[in-house]
Amino acid sequence: MRGLAALTVLAMTAGAAGCDGTGSPRPDAKPQATLVASPTSAPAPAAAAPQPAALDLKDEPSTGDAERGRALVVKFECNRCHDGTGLATAPRDKQCVGCHQDILAGRFRAPAAIMSRWKEHLGLLRETPSLQAMGARHKPAWIEGFLLEPHDLRPNLGATMPRLAMTRAEARDIGAYLTRDRVDEPRADLSMASVDRGRALFETKQCGACHAYTGVSPRPALTPPAAPYGAIALAPDLRGVRDRQRPSGLVRWLLDPKKVKPDTLMPTVPMTEKEAGDLAAYVLSAPLSPAPERKIPERLAVLSRRVTFEEINERLFKKTCRHCHSEPDYALGEGGPGNTGGLGFAPRGLNIGSYAGVAAGMLDERGVRTSVFAPMADGTPRFVAALLARQAEEAGRPNPAIRGMPLALPALSPEDIQLVETWVAQGRPL
Amino acid sequence: MRVRSMMRRLVSVCALVGIGTASAVAGACGEEIAPYVDYRVMGVASAEQALQDGKYIAAAGMVVRMFPEIQRMSVGRDGLLARASRTLALATTRSGGALAALEREVPADLLGTLRGATDAERAENLAWSVNALRNLSEVRKNDPAVQTDLGEALAAVGPSHEEARKLLEGLAARDLVATPQGYAALGRLHAELGHDAERTSAVKRCEAMTKGAAYCAGAPSSGRSQG
Numbered sequence: 001m002r003g004l005a006a007l008t009v010l011a012m013t014a015g016a017a018g019c020d021g022t023g024s025p026r027p028d029a030k031p032q033a034t035l036v037a038s039p040t041s042a043p044a045p046a047a048a049a050p051q052p053a054a055l056d057l058k059d060e061p062s063t064g065d066a067e068r069g070r071a072l073v074v075k076f077e078c079n080r081c082h083d084g085t086g087l088a089t090a091p092r093d094k095q096c097v098g099c100h101q102d103i104l105a106g107r108f109r110a111p112a113a114i115m116s117r118w119k120e121h122l123g124l125l126r127e128t129p130s131l132q133a134m135g136a137r138h139k140p141a142w143i144e145g146f147l148l149e150p151h152d153l154r155p156n157l158g159a160t161m162p163r164l165a166m167t168r169a170e171a172r173d174i175g176a177y178l179t180r181d182r183v184d185e186p187r188a189d190l191s192m193a194s195v196d197r198g199r200a201l202f203e204t205k206q207c208g209a210c211h212a213y214t215g216v217s218p219r220p221a222l223t224p225p226a227a228p229y230g231a232i233a234l235a236p237d238l239r240g241v242r243d244r245q246r247p248s249g250l251v252r253w254l255l256d257p258k259k260v261k262p263d264t265l266m267p268t269v270p271m272t273e274k275e276a277g278d279l280a281a282y283v284l285s286a287p288l289s290p291a292p293e294r295k296i297p298e299r300l301a302v303l304s305r306r307v308t309f310e311e312i313n314e315r316l317f318k319k320t321c322r323h324c325h326s327e328p329d330y331a332l333g334e335g336g337p338g339n340t341g342g343l344g345f346a347p348r349g350l351n352i353g354s355y356a357g358v359a360a361g362m363l364d365e366r367g368v369r370t371s372v373f374a375p376m377a378d379g380t381p382r383f384v385a386a387l388l389a390r391q392a393e394e395a396g397r398p399n400p401a402i403r404g405m406p407l408a409l410p411a412l413s414p415e416d417i418q419l420v421e422t423w424v425a426q427g428r429p430l
Numbered sequence: 431m432r433v434r435s436m437m438r439r440l441v442s443v444c445a446l447v448g449i450g451t452a453s454a455v456a457g458a459c460g461e462e463i464a465p466y467v468d469y470r471v472m473g474v475a476s477a478e479q480a481l482q483d484g485k486y487i488a489a490a491g492m493v494v495r496m497f498p499e500i501q502r503m504s505v506g507r508d509g510l511l512a513r514a515s516r517t518l519a520l521a522t523t524r525s526g527g528a529l530a531a532l533e534r535e536v537p538a539d540l541l542g543t544l545r546g547a548t549d550a551e552r553a554e555n556l557a558w559s560v561n562a563l564r565n566l567s568e569v570r571k572n573d574p575a576v577q578t579d580l581g582e583a584l585a586a587v588g589p590s591h592e593e594a595r596k597l598l599e600g601l602a603a604r605d606l607v608a609t610p611q612g613y614a615a616l617g618r619l620h621a622e623l624g625h626d627a628e629r630t631s632a633v634k635r636c637e638a639m640t641k642g643a644a645y646c647a648g649a650p651s652s653g654r655s656q657g
Contacts, residue, residue, distance in 0.1 A: 306641070327509075328509060349572075349573070351575075354478070354575075355482070355608075355609070356575040356578070356579075356608040356609050357575060357608075359574070359575070359578075359606070359607070359608040359609070360573060360574040360575035360578075360606060360608045361574060361604075361605075361606050363572075369572050369574060369604070369606065370604070371604060371605035371606055373605060374605065426638065427635065427638025427639060428638070428639060429638060429639055429640065429641055430482070430610065430639055430640055430641075
């Protein structure tokens with residue numbers, strides 16, 4: 001299981017599959033070009049989702065230090081999950097998706113029965129976006145904000161960028177490094193572009209085969225052409241493109257994605273410059289309804305039936321937690337960021353690979369060995385609190401007191417958290 | 431007899447070396463990036479599972495078959511060897527230093543004192559367990575799982591009871607006793623001193639962890655299935 005000790009995902013920014021995408025609409029995001037007004041009306045707004053901290057999304061070169069940013073990309077080990085960082089690819093047993101890709105391709109050396117079982121269950125961490133050519137398309141300020149408060153950009157990817165232990169200054173420096181190839185070019189003139197024509201082009205060019213575009217008025221259902229898994233998984237929801245993408249970069253991107261970013265899975269769709277302008281106008285300024293409120297699921301009461309470690313282990317720990325909280329000896333040296341450290345995290349020494357490992361606790365922020373079942377301020381055991389915090393993160397309400405787990409992966413269901421909470425309440429039976 | 435014994439050991443060691451070599455070669459046959467399978471990883475995991483299931487003879491047998499020289503080896507920082515050593519040490523402790531039935535599992539000449547045929551052999555085995563776990567504790571400082579195991583092993587050796595109690599009490603105060611056997615040992619140590627409330631508390635924690643295993647209340651853990 002060597003490389004399966006690998007880790008988490010960074011579904012960071014870069015638009016490996018396409019025009020890049022989502023986030024929440026931000027009140028301070030201004031159109032980047034004069035556009036022909038669209039008569040398209042958006043659906044009635046739902047309750048607005050909580051917004052990340054206000055960001056200055058103006059499109060200006062970063063004030064960060066790119067050299068320091070490179071050192072931080074090393075520190076946070078962005079190359080464990082991303083290509084295109086400017087660093088060498090991470091060793092196999094540290095990669096987020098390398099082992100999973102090997103398993104799916106039948107290259108992983110393991111007994112056939114085990115491989116078959118893994119393949120059956122392997123749904124997440126199959127792809128991560130490349131960070132190539134960020135400067136050609138992205139606003140440094142957006143990168144900074146995203147690193148500080150990551151949110152889901154790619155509805156079909158499953159995993160997201162993790163919440164790293166990063167300061168604003170560090171995020172700014174990383175933004176400067178990732179956009180170091182930025183070229184300040186004339187602002188795209190979209191004054192003659194039409195949102196309506198762009199909307200029609202969106203249909204005829206079948207952009208919806210890969211991309212969601214939530215918040216725009218409903219589009220007619222089409223039978224999209226088959227697209228490869230990777231392209232669909234990496235394709236961002238286009239809702240947030242206006243927050244992060246430079247109009248000039250977007251037009252160039254639409255005309256020839258591979259010229260901008262050679263490793264992208266976004267196909268080159270034949271279109272004229274005028275069409276690219278119209279499509280860019282639609283993506284950048286079609287009216288959007290507010291993002292629907294993401295609710296934190298209701299916490300369920302503990303069960304009355306007995307729950308054992310064996311059940312929790314089979315259902316959750318083995319499948320998810322161990323990838324980052326493994327015993328290095330099991331993983332032939334790599335215990336994962338949640339045990340031996342990584343992704344900028346100090347070693348926490350938490351091994352979820354065995355009963356004794358979980359019971360042996362973790363190193364807290366002071367480096368003191370502490371029970372993972374110690375109560376938080378509200379009495380919730382820390383282990384459970386981390387699972388609940390992930391649900392809150394998904395709802396856009398990160399808990400500053402605790403990082404949500406599983407890091408960067410979808411939150412556990414209320415039923416699964418109920419199972420863990422019951423197990424803890426029962427004295428953690430074997 | 432001595433020559434035969436040496437030959438057997440040599441064959442065992444060669445077999446292990448052979449496994450490692452074959453794996454490494456397979457890994458280099460045009461697929462360098464694919465991690466090769468080290469079957470000892472699965473073997474040690476099976477031994478650990480047997481230990482957790484209370485099958486001490488099976489657990490010890492697997493370890494001795496894979497690492498015939500383990501009692502004489504310096505484990506150092508080799509993680510796999512450390513886990514094997516821990517497994518054998520705890521299997522020995524929980525068997526009271528006597529693993530006579532191991533004769534069914536491994537060649538007799540590999541057993542050394544592990545049978546625990548005499549008081550002296552049993553004491554030697556228990557002392558080896560303490561020593562092995564103490565060494566692990568040195569390598570893995572600040573690891574309550576190893577400290578719990580060491581506390582359990584110390585509790586099985588008369589002169590070490592005070593050290594065992596202090597170690598396990600310290601862990602219990604921080605809710606870091608990592609196994610039910612650790613709480614069971616702490617319960618026995620408190621019982622020796624007539625600390626009824628503390629004993630009851632330790633036994634309760636052990637029982638919550640195990641659904642009331644007999645060894646929590648003082649029965650020797652070797653009373654469980656020997657598998």
